[in-house]
Amino acid sequence: xxxxxxxxxxxxxxxxxxxxxxxxxxxxxxxxxxxxxxxxxxxxxxxxxxxxxxxxxxxxxxxxxxxxxxxxxxxxxxxxxxxxxxxxxxxxxxxxxxxxxxxxxxxxxxxx
Amino acid sequence: xxxxxxxxxxxxxxxxxxxxxxxxxxxxxxxxxxxxxxxxxxxxxxxxxxxxxxxxxxxxxxxxxxxxxxxxxxxxxxxxxxxxxxxxxxxxxxxxxxxxxxxxxxxxxxxxxx
Numbered sequence: 217x218x219x220x221x222x223x224x225x226x227x228x229x230x231x232x233x234x235x236x237x238x239x240x241x242x243x244x245x246x247x248x249x250x251x252x253x254x255x256x257x258x259x260x261x262x263x264x265x266x267x268x269x270x271x272x273x274x275x276x277x278x279x280x281x282x283x284x285x286x287x288x289x290x291x292x293x294x295x296x297x298x299x300x301x302x303x304x305x306x307x308x309x310x311x312x313x314x315x316x317x318x319x320x321x322x323x324x325x326x327x328x
Numbered sequence: 329x330x331x332x333x334x335x336x337x338x339x340x341x342x343x344x345x346x347x348x349x350x351x352x353x354x355x356x357x358x359x360x361x362x363x364x365x366x367x368x369x370x371x372x373x374x375x376x377x378x379x380x381x382x383x384x385x386x387x388x389x390x391x392x393x394x395x396x397x398x399x400x401x402x403x404x405x406x407x408x409x410x411x412x413x414x415x416x417x418x419x420x421x422x423x424x425x426x427x428x429x430x431x432x433x434x435x436x437x438x439x440x441x442x
Contacts, residue, residue, distance in 0.1 A: 250430055259334075259420050259433030260371070305370060316431070318371045 218243040220308045222319030229296050230327050237322045239306035240288040248311035249289045251280060254303045254321075263304075264291070267311055293324075301326045330355050330423050334434030341411055341441050348407045349437045351421035356401035358424075361431070362394070365418040374419075377404045411441045 219242040229235045241249070247268035252260035266273045266280045266289065273280050277296075282289040289308075293300055303323050309316040331354040341347050351360060362374040374394055375383040383396040397405045408415055418438050422431040 252433075257435070257438075259332075259422075259435045260431075262329075262430045262432070265430055315373065320370045 218246055218308055218317040220306060220317045220319045222306050222322060224322060225320065226323045226325070228325045228327055231296055231298060233296055235291075235293045235296055235300070235324055235326075237291045237304055237306070237324070238288060239290070239308070239319050240286075241308040241317075242287065243308070244284075244287065246308045246310060248316075249280070249282060249306065249308050250316070251278075251291050252305045252307065252318075254305065256302075260305060296326045298326050298328055300324060330357065330432045332421060332423065332432060332434035334421055334437060336437055337435060338438040339440070341439065343412050343441055345411055346407055346409045347411065347439060348405050349419055349421075351404045351406070351434055353402045353423055358401070360398065360404045361422045361424075362396065362404075362406045363420040363422060363433075365420060365436070367417070371420065374406070408439065411439075413441045415439065416441045 222239045250265035251263050253263045254260040264275050264278050264280050266282050268284055271282055277294045279292040303321045305321050306319040307316040333352045335350045360377045363371045364374055365371050373386050374389045375385045375396055377383045377396045377398040379398045379401050393409055395407045418436045420433050420436045422433040
C-alpha cells in the first residue's frame with residue numbers, strides 16, 4: 217500500500233517569511249495529493265490539492281508542487297501570517313478512491 | 329462543501345464502557361468515513377460506511393470493537409466498545425465533498441478513557 221512521509225515535524229517561521237513542507241510517497245500509481253490544515257480543537261480542513269496531471273497549483277498565498285518522477289510534493293506558504301499557525305497534513309491516493317494515506321503532520325508556528 | 333456536525337465534541341469515559349459518536353451531514357452522501365487520530369499522530373482510516381450495507385473495515389479494526397451504523401444518506405454513528413485507555417483518541421467522521429477525494433471533516437470527538 218501507499219506510504220507517505222512528511223518533513224519536518226515542526227517548523228517555526230518569522231511572520232512574513234515563507235514556509236515549505238515536504239512529502240514523499242511510495243506508490244507510483246497515486247495521482248491525487250491534498251493538503252489539510254488542522255487548527256487546535258478542530259477537524260482537518262482541505263486547503264489545496266493537486267492531481268498528477270499538473271506540476272504546480274496556486275491559490276493566493278498557498279502553492280503545491282508535484283514531482284512525479286521523484287515522487288514528492290511540497291506545500292509552499294508565502295507571506296506567512298499568525299493565523300497560518302496550525303498542524304498541516306499531506307495525503308496521497310487515487311483520485312476518486314476513498315482511501316487516502318496521510319502523512320504524520322507538521323506543526324507550523326508563525327513567530328510574530 | 330458539505331457541513332458536518334459531530335457529537336459529542338469530547339467525553340471522558342470509564343474503561344469497559346462504550347461510547348457512540350454521531351455524525352450528521354447537511355447533504356446526502358454516498359460514503360462516510362471514520363478516522364482515528366491518536367494524540368500527536370496522523371489520521372488512520374477505521375472504516376468506510378455505505379448506506380444500506382455493512383461498513384468496510386481497515387486492517388487492524390474490527391466490527392465488534394467499532395460497530396458502525398448508516399441508517400440513511402446523511403447520518404452515521406461509530407461506537408467505541410469495551411473501551412480501554414488505549415482508545416483515547418480523537419475520532420473524526422468525513423465525507424467526500426468534491427467527488428474525488430477532497431474530504432470534509434467533522435470537528436472530531438476527543439475521547440479520554442480513564
